[in-house]
Amino acid sequence: MRYSKLYLPTLKEAPKEAEMVSHQLLIRAGYIRKLSAGIYSFLPLGRRVVRRISTIIREEMDRAGAQEVLLPAVQPAELWKESGRWRFYGPELLRFKDRKDNEFCFGPTHEEVIVDLVRHELRSYRQLPVNLYQIQTKFRDEIRPRAGLMRGREFVMKDAYSFDLDEAGARCSYHQMVDAYNRIFRRCGLDFRAVEADTGNIGGSLSHEFQVLAHSGEDTIVSCSSCDYAANIEKAELTSSSGDAPASAVDGEPKLVSTPGKRTVDEVTAFLGISSDRLVKTLLYNVDGELVAALVRGDHELNEIKLKALLGANEIELAAEARVVEATGAPMGYAGPVGLSCPIVADQAVAAMSGFVVGANRGDHHLLEVCHGRDFSVSRYADLRLAVEGDRCPRCQTGTLAVFRGIEVGHVFFLGTKYSTAMNATVLDENGAEVPMVMGCYGIGVTRIMSAAIEQSHDADGIIWPLPIAPFQVVVLPLNSDQPDVVEAGLQIYEGLQARGVDVLLDDRAERPGRKFKDADLIGVPLRVTIGKRGLAEGHVECKSRGQAEIARVPVEGVVEWVLEQIERENSRFLQ
RNA sequence: CGGGGCGUAGCGCAGCCUGGUUAGCGCGCCUGCCUUGGGAGCAGGAGGUCGCCGGUUCGAAUCCGGCCGCCCCGACCA
Numbered sequence: 001m002r003y004s005k006l007y008l009p010t011l012k013e014a015p016k017e018a019e020m021v022s023h024q025l026l027i028r029a030g031y032i033r034k035l036s037a038g039i040y041s042f043l044p045l046g047r048r049v050v051r052r053i054s055t056i057i058r059e060e061m062d063r064a065g066a067q068e069v070l071l072p073a074v075q076p077a078e079l080w081k082e083s084g085r086w087r088f089y090g091p092e093l094l095r096f097k098d099r100k101d102n103e104f105c106f107g108p109t110h111e112e113v114i115v116d117l118v119r120h121e122l123r124s125y126r127q128l129p130v131n132l133y134q135i136q137t138k139f140r141d142e143i144r145p146r147a148g149l150m151r152g153r154e155f156v157m158k159d160a161y162s163f164d165l166d167e168a169g170a171r172c173s174y175h176q177m178v179d180a181y182n183r184i185f186r187r188c189g190l191d192f193r194a195v196e197a198d199t200g201n202i203g204g205s206l207s208h209e210f211q212v213l214a215h216s217g218e219d220t221i222v223s224c225s226s227c228d229y230a231a232n233i234e235k236a237e238l239t240s241s242s243g244d245a246p247a248s249a250v251d252g253e254p255k256l257v258s259t260p261g262k263r264t265v266d267e268v269t270a271f272l273g274i275s276s277d278r279l280v281k282t283l284l285y286n287v288d289g290e291l292v293a294a295l296v297r298g299d300h301e302l303n304e305i306k307l308k309a310l311l312g313a314n315e316i317e318l319a320a321e322a323r324v325v326e327a328t329g330a331p332m333g334y335a336g337p338v339g340l341s342c343p344i345v346a347d348q349a350v351a352a353m354s355g356f357v358v359g360a361n362r363g364d365h366h367l368l369e370v371c372h373g374r375d376f377s378v379s380r381y382a383d384l385r386l387a388v389e390g391d392r393c394p395r396c397q398t399g400t401l402a403v404f405r406g407i408e409v410g411h412v413f414f415l416g417t418k419y420s421t422a423m424n425a426t427v428l429d430e431n432g433a434e435v436p437m438v439m440g441c442y443g444i445g446v447t448r449i450m451s452a453a454i455e456q457s458h459d460a461d462g463i464i465w466p467l468p469i470a471p472f473q474v475v476v477l478p479l480n481s482d483q484p485d486v487v488e489a490g491l492q493i494y495e496g497l498q499a500r501g502v503d504v505l506l507d508d509r510a511e512r513p514g515r516k517f518k519d520a521d522l523i524g525v526p527l528r529v530t531i532g533k534r535g536l537a538e539g540h541v542e543c544k545s546r547g548q549a550e551i552a553r554v555p556v557e558g559v560v561e562w563v564l565e566q567i568e569r570e571n572s573r574f575l576q
Numbered sequence: 577c578g579g580g581g582c583g584u585a586g587c588g589c590a591g592c593c594u595g596g597u598u599a600g601c602g603c604g605c606c607u608g609c610c611u612u613g614g615g616a617g618c619a620g621g622a623g624g625u626c627g628c629c630g631g632u633u634c635g636a637a638u639c640c641g642g643c644c645g646c647c648c649c650g651a652c653c654a
Contacts (some may be wrong), residue, residue, distance in 0.1 A: 012615065013588050017647050037646065092653075109654050143577085143652050150579060159654085199654090218653095219579065317651090411654070461614095479613055481651085514614040521614090532613060542613095 001472065003507040007044050021215060022454035023148030025463050029523045031450070031471075038145025038153030045523060046450070048471035052154060053449050054135050056187045056468065057158050064180040066131040066160050071113045072174055073137060077103035079112040083422045090378070094141045108140040111419050111441060114161045119425035122437065125165040128427065129173055133160030135446060149451040151218075160442040165429060167416075170438035174206060174414050177442045181210055181410050186575045188449060189466020192454060193406065195221045196231040199413060206414035210444075211406030211432055212452040221406045222387050226399030234305045236387040236401070237394040240348040254338060254367040254375055263333025265298045268366060271358065275299075278358040280350055280370070282335040284319040284327060284342075287311050290318060291327055293337060294384060295346035297353065300384040310345060310382050334359040337376040338367055344376065347384040407452040408445070415439040454524075457547070463524025464547045467570040470564055472505040474563050475525040479513040479532045489541070489556055490531050496560045502567065521546070527566055529559055 014024035017034070026032045031046035042050060058068065077095070080086035086093075094106040107113065122130060135158045145153045162173035166282060178194065185192045190212050197209040209232055211221050221231035231237075261267045269276045279298030284291060285307065292311065296302045308316045321332050327342060328335045336359035355369045365545050372378050393399040420426065420436035429435050449469070457464045467473060474497060478490030487508075494506040505525060507516045513532075520528055530542040530551075540553045543562050554562045 009586090010615095011587060015587065016582085016589095019648070034646090091653095111654080128606075138654095140653080145648090146648080157654095387588095413654070441654075477613095482612070510612095512612050512614090512616065514612090517614045519615080530613080536614085 001505050004509050005366070006505070008523070009043070009493070010522055013404070015070070018148060020147040020150065020451075020455070021458055022150065022216075022451040025454055025458060025522070026148055026450065026526075031523075032149065034148075038142060038151070040149065040152060041155070047470045049075050049450050049465075049469055050446060052469045052471070053188060053446050054156075054158070057135065057184055057444060057446070059079075060180045060184045060187070060269040061133050061158070061160060064131070064176050066133045066162075066180075067134045069117075069134050070136060071107070071110050071117070071134050073107050073139075074104050075107045075110075075113055077105065079423075080105060082193055083112050083115075083419055092140050092142065092461045094139050094443065096298070106139040108138050109161055109441075109443075110134070111161065111415075111439075112423070115419050115423045115425045115439075116160075116428060118163055118437075119420075119423060122425070122427055125427050125429045128437065129162060129164045129169055130145065131160055131162040131173060131177075133158060133442075148446045152447065155448065156446040158444040159445055162440040162442070163420075163437040164382055164440075165423075165427065165435070165438070167438055170414060170416075170440055171206075174412060174440045177412050177440065178208060181412065181442070181444070183575060184210075184444065185210055185409065187468055188453065189457075189570075189574050190409070190449070190453060191223060191467050192409070193223060193230050195223070196229075196235050197411065198232060198234045208412050209406075209408050210410035210412075211404075212409050212449075212456055213404055214407050214452060215405050216455050217405035217407040219406045219408055221404050222391075222401040223371055223404065224393035224396060224399040224401060227393060227396035229393050229395035229399075233387055233403070234303065236384065238348075238383050238387055238391055239394050239397070240352070240383075250354060250371060252369060254370045256362075257366055258364060259366045260364045262364075262366075268357065269298065272366070272368075274357065278353075278355075280337070280346075280353065282337055282340075282359055284324050285316050286319045287313045287316045291323065291342040293340055293342055295337060295344065295350045296385050297347065297349045298357075300347060300349060300388075300432075302347070302384055303386040306382070306384050307345070310380065310384065328359070328361040330359070330361045330363050330365075330392060331462075334361060334363055334365065336361050336367060336370075337372075337378075338370060340376070343379050344373070344380065345384065346378045347381045348381050349380075349385065351381045360519060407448070407455060408451050409452050410442075410444045412442045413440060415441055457525070459547075461518070462522035465524045465526055466525045466574065467567065468526065468574050470526050471503075472525045473503045473567055474524075474527040474529060475505045475507060475520045476529045477507045477516045477520060477531065479516065479530065481508070481510040483533050486531050486533050489536055493529060493531070493541070493556070493559050497563060500560055500564060502560075502563060526570070529563070545558055 008030045010030045011028045014028050018024040018027055032040045034040055077086055097103055138157045139154050142153050145151055159173050164170040164173055192210055192212045194208050194210050197207045199207045220233040222233055222236045235397050259271055262271045265276050276298035280295050281298055283294045294307055324332055354371045358370050360367045371444055387401055389403045391401045417436040426434045426436050454463050462489055476490050476494050478486045480486045497504040528544045540555050543552045543554045
């Protein structure tokens, strides 16, 4: 491709709306433009990256035995009513009516459509397993779209759905997808982790997320220092360590102490001169309408997902201030378990404590030397807190957990028969019995990968694409557009590379060198061939990798080989 | 939805508080000259419903009210 013909508007300054690096660079480097909140156009460069990523995904999905389909984006409400999600999906589902007043939605996901497709055709266990996937645009009316492609409303997603006769088969399909995903993200040149994940509202029992490691990631993940355990922090289990041995109550009774104006853990512990692990936080939750108190040690954070699971609740939220005041008889900040009438659950670490500090359910007062069992009773102890750096690994019990930030680029779910049962997608098994197919679903955020790759790989000058997903593999810069020999050499190298199947961008603009360098760095093409008149006079050009400082002087006739070698080397790094 | 901020040329911004000539600046764009190893220089030029609607006023980018859009934090998120 010749730069002079490329629709590639680059910007010197980032639009103020972009805060995150990947967002700024995607706009500045001419990959995307915003149409509306969370809705973007992809310019040629952006389109190329989407295509590169999609190609890798297709190759690996096909290799894993899945087959590509293309499903409708617009879906009739009837299907969603059948699965029950028309009611449960909420405002994130973009709904509208056609001219005949029939209800539709723009698909945020395609379980309903795929089940409908398959239930009419798959009738026998002999036809299973089947795994169908598609790559297409989804729309989710996010509460708050942000960070460009990272959390858009409209986005490109690969979604796959597997159908098996039984659970064992479905598990096999699931693990095939996990393998395929590992290959896909490795081939995309991403530094990522597969982590155990919460299944959220989609349901099911087994789930993994694929998280690209980046400081700016929205998700927090933990991974073990010695075994391969890794999990989203929402999901990370904790076992009670030896330090958490149950404490026995000592004789005595709580002491009421005045703590004027001290509400937060920090304020109270500083005021009393104690460390925060000597205090127990009392959090009042509204659990499906009922009030429940949850206790965690002062230096710990409650994990709401664990609390929700423990209580088997549909909906939990921190109780509103008025409710807290009503239940405790005290202003916010002074809640405590002693004398509370609602059920009390506590983190297992609290079980190991005795003689601790809690709120007194009285304004400006706390209680010292409180013991559970003696001063109040806990209906259940459980693992309720958020994991932190250094916690013992729940799997191997020897390693410790490290905390990372991640960007979720893929998510696989073992669905079971939730949708097949709801929508009556059954086959006959070998005994002639009608059984619901066992499903799995597997998503990859194609456009989000673009953002994630940039978050992970950029510098002050711009993007540094991993070679496998770069819009071009090489950029050729003839620096002096007024020197026929320089222009001619550039053209020869360009054509030579094209002849070998290399995706090459020739900067044939009559721009000054500085601008060509700046643009090349900004758009992030991994390999660069620079042709200057002085070097050319000596028969060489300069070859460089975007992410590295070294410049190799290569004879003009050796450039094509140099590039091919680099591509070969890069690709082998990323599997293939 | 709660909190905060913003909307003036393609992009980044000033002007608004304290109303008053043709609404400025930088980048980009066009023409010419010049220049060609890290976003050059000089000269000339084009480009604006000041987000929208209404109000106050002799007069509104500026003051008031309503609405819309966008960004950030939070809640939320197969």
